[in-house]
Each structure stands twice: as C-alpha cells, then as structure tokens.
Amino acid sequence: MERITIPPEAVRMISTSSKGDQSKWRVGNKWIKQNSRGYEGQAEVLASLILSCSILNEQDYVTYKPCEILLPDGEISVGCYSYDFRGKLQEVTLERLFEANFTSTDLILNNKALSTAEKFEQLMQKVQLFTGLDVREEVTRLLAFDALILNEDRHTNNILFLFNPIEKSWRLAPIFDNGLSLLSDEKDFPPGKPLTILKRKVKAKPFNSSFSKQLSLYTGPAFIDKIMLLQLLESRDLGFGRAKEVLLSQLNDPSLAHLFFEGSVFND
Incomplete structure (x- = not known):
C-alpha cells in the first residue's frame, strides 16, 4: 500500500458529513482522507472500482486509492486518496446553488x-433554472448507485456542480465522496453482527430515507457490468474486508438486478 507523508506545513481540513468530522489534507494535487469511523477508505476504493466496471467515463467519477498516512507527529494512519478534479473550475454544492439563488432545498425536501x-x-426544475442543466438521468443513476453501495451520506452538499467563470457554464461534477457506504461506519454498524440486520438500519438521502424509493426514480438502462466487477474482485487482493462482503450481498438483491447488464448472473 502506498504511504503518503503529510508535511508539517500541510493544513488539516475538516470534512463534515452527517456522521461527524473527517480529517483530510491536500498535498500537491492529491486529496488524502483519513479513516475516522471505520473503513471509509476501503469503501471509497471499492465504490470507484464498481464505477470502473460501468458505462460511465473516467471523468464521470473520482477514482480513490488506498494509502497509509504518515502524520507530522509520526503516527501512521490509513485512508485513501484521490486527485483534484476541479482544476480552475469553481465548485458549488447543490445546497449552495440554492442558497446563491436565495432559497433552500429544505423547502422542498x-x-x-x-x-x-x-x-x-x-429540485431538478430549480437546478435547470439556475444552471441550464438537465441532470435528471445522471442524478437518478447516482441514487441507484447509492442504493447498491448503501451510501448513507448523499446529502445536498455531496451533489456537486462545477462552474466555469470564464465561459459562464455549468456541469455536474464527477461522483465523489462515497466513504460512508458498505457499512463502513463500524461505530453504528459493529463488526460481527449479521449483515441482514445491519443493512436494515441504513438510511438513504436526500429525497427519502428509503433506498428502494430513491431507486425507483431511476428508469434508465443497466449501467454496471457485473461479470467484470466480479472478475476484478476475484483477481485483486485489495483487502476490502467487510466492504466486499456487503457488496456481494447487495449483488444478490433482486431489487437491484436492473442495474446490471443483461446476462450478468451472480450465484452464491
């Protein structure tokens, strides 16, 4: 596993989620995130591996890689890293997009x-009014992906838009920040308990707490190659631990079958 040294001058930033704070740093063009509640880094890496087996282009999602983190005080931690995808574009979360237009998503949600x-x-009508973008299919596909990985942190600050100040144009940012998925929060989902019980406790965001109700919004084509995904999981020893176990359980869920290419069959 790659080790990344955090230089003493690097500023520790706090990434706030619905579960609390997570430490992250920017070193060069890399963003490094430290595990705080369990195995968020493994979940991030596995989520991006799933998307690498989809119809999405590489620029449509952020690729995460596992790493050890050598902190300035000599402590060694673990997490993941990704490369900065923003460039010179300005990032605007869904929530901030509404705030910039003197409203709030709360009025709808x-x-x-x-x-x-x-x-x-x-919400999508407002987004189209504010940006000119129709991202209904992309967002519902994101929600379907969240149902697959049991992402409990897709709040309105984890749906991101990028603004080009020169061209005055907007685009949807790549899929990012999937760490609180696949039961990675070991404080709320303790190891050793049956997955069937733990999975029932996970709540979705942002339109409904039910993954199945958000999943029903997606009416597009299958977008994940299950056979390719299973082959990658078998061929690579990436130490996914329980994250892999949860994913394999999800692949058996009949309600998710329409997300996979026809002919992709998974058997125990």
Whole structure:
C-alpha cells in the first residue's frame, strides 16, 4: 500500500458529513482522507472500482486509492486518496446553488405533502433554472448507485456542480465522496453482527430515507457490468474486508438486478 507523508506545513481540513468530522489534507494535487469511523477508505476504493466496471467515463467519477498516512507527529494512519478534479473550475454544492439563488432545498425536501418523485422533480426544475442543466438521468443513476453501495451520506452538499467563470457554464461534477457506504461506519454498524440486520438500519438521502424509493426514480438502462466487477474482485487482493462482503450481498438483491447488464448472473 502506498504511504503518503503529510508535511508539517500541510493544513488539516475538516470534512463534515452527517456522521461527524473527517480529517483530510491536500498535498500537491492529491486529496488524502483519513479513516475516522471505520473503513471509509476501503469503501471509497471499492465504490470507484464498481464505477470502473460501468458505462460511465473516467471523468464521470473520482477514482480513490488506498494509502497509509504518515502524520507530522509520526503516527501512521490509513485512508485513501484521490486527485483534484476541479482544476480552475469553481465548485458549488447543490445546497449552495440554492442558497446563491436565495432559497433552500429544505423547502422542498422537508415538505411532507410531496412524494419522493415530486421532491426530486421540483429540485431538478430549480437546478435547470439556475444552471441550464438537465441532470435528471445522471442524478437518478447516482441514487441507484447509492442504493447498491448503501451510501448513507448523499446529502445536498455531496451533489456537486462545477462552474466555469470564464465561459459562464455549468456541469455536474464527477461522483465523489462515497466513504460512508458498505457499512463502513463500524461505530453504528459493529463488526460481527449479521449483515441482514445491519443493512436494515441504513438510511438513504436526500429525497427519502428509503433506498428502494430513491431507486425507483431511476428508469434508465443497466449501467454496471457485473461479470467484470466480479472478475476484478476475484483477481485483486485489495483487502476490502467487510466492504466486499456487503457488496456481494447487495449483488444478490433482486431489487437491484436492473442495474446490471443483461446476462450478468451472480450465484452464491
């Protein structure tokens, strides 16, 4: 495993999730994230491996790699790293996009009179009004991917847009920040307990706490090559631990079968 040394002058940043804080650093053009609640780094790496077996292009998702982290005080920790995908573009989260236009996603997401589909459509209408982008298929595919990996942290600051200040143009950022998935939070999902029990405890975001209801928003084509994915999992010893076990369990879920290419069959 690659070891990355955090220089003394590197500024420790705090990445805030729905579960708390995670330490990260920028060293050169790399972002390094330290595990804080379990095996977030393994989950990140495995999530990007899944997407490498999909119809998405490499620029459509962030690739994460495992690493050891040598801290300035000599402590060795573990986590993952990725390369900065922003370049000179400005990042604007979904939440900040709404705030910049003097509104809030809460007005839609917390409206109990709206169905999941209605919340989604109203949010997407606003996004299209603010940016000119129709990203309905991309976002519903993201939600379907979240259902597969049981991502419990797809809040409105984990859906990102990139703005080009010169061209005054917008685009959806690549899929990133999948660390709180595959039951990586060992504080909330203790090792040793049956997966069937733990999986029932995971809640989705942002349109509904039910993964199945968010999954139903995706009506696009299958986008993951299950056979390729299984072959990669068998051929590479990447030390995924329980993350791999959770994924294999998910691949057996009939409700997710339409996400995989026709003819991709998984057997115990």
